[in-house]
Amino acid sequence: MLHSIDITKERCPMTMVKVKLKLSQIEKGDMLDVLLAEGEPLQSVPRTAEEQGHHVEEIRKEGAYYHVMIRK
Numbered sequence: 001m002l003h004s005i006d007i008t009k010e011r012c013p014m015t016m017v018k019v020k021l022k023l024s025q026i027e028k029g030d031m032l033d034v035l036l037a038e039g040e041p042l043q044s045v046p047r048t049a050e051e052q053g054h055h056v057e058e059i060r061k062e063g064a065y066y067h068v069m070i071r072k
Contacts, residue, residue: 001031002031003025005018005034007036008036012041019045023049023070030072033068033069035065046059046068046070
């Protein structure tokens with residue numbers, strides 16, 4: 001199942017806090033589409049997700065923002 005979260009208005013450390021919370025609410029094997037801004041979130045969210053045992057399947061730019069696809 002595909003889930004999504006928009007953290008484009010959030011600042012560190014709330015970017016990762018919100019992503020962690022959302023990941024805790026979805027089932028193993030589900031996908032989370034994280035919409036985020038360039039800069040710190042684009043660097044920290046994929047890295048932290050991988051460190052926690054999740055798989056970053058895709059990072060793509062769409063307009064002014066990025067989609068980070070994380071499989072739990």
